[in-house]
Amino acid sequence: ETGVTQSPTHLIKTRGQQVTLRCSSQSGHNTVSWYQQALGQGPQFIFQYYREEENGRGNFPPRFSGLQFPNYSSELNVNALELDDSALYLCASSLIAGGPGIGELFFGEGSRLTVL
């Protein structure tokens, strides 16, 4: 079984630009969560997608948006980039059977975004 893969692994953008990060979930998983991990901090929950719909959102502005596709892969889009958006963005997939619930998260290695 393939694990969670994220792309790109590293990227550099300038303030005001837009970025799209991609995540392929682990085979058989139906839920994707996105986290932001700033340097020296723990991850912060951005949002979760379950069966192609947003299923919970953390304290992030609307310029952070996402998509989940029928194959359960996902994208994180960030518009109007700010310097503070520089961070490691982590994608995690899980299998939630019968509706939202507790499932083990499987993480990718992350996409490191630098905003200049």
Next chain:
Amino acid sequence: AQSVTQLDSQVPVFEEAPVELRCNYSSSVSVYLFWYVQYPNQGLQLLLKYLSGSTLVKGINGFEAEFNKSQTSFHLRKPSVHISDTAEYFCAVTWDSNYQLIWGAGTKLIIKP
């Protein structure tokens, strides 16, 4: 608001010595608790979790943790550490079925030879 506190940013310990990494959370409701490990340049991997039942939870790589509801703690322990345990360890908590994890800031475990 829910929060997780990892009291030590770094814990140096000699190889083959025991270690305890501390985690406290603030919550007035029932919680589910997790420890994840992040090896250098890798993603996060689940070490162990407490959902219900026995308060002593055993995980991978010889780690265990004890849920203490009265002290709102979930400390991670290992009786004998190895060089390969060098990593950053994160405690996380969730209280709802939407599985939004709240994370601590992490503790770097430094193994001294």
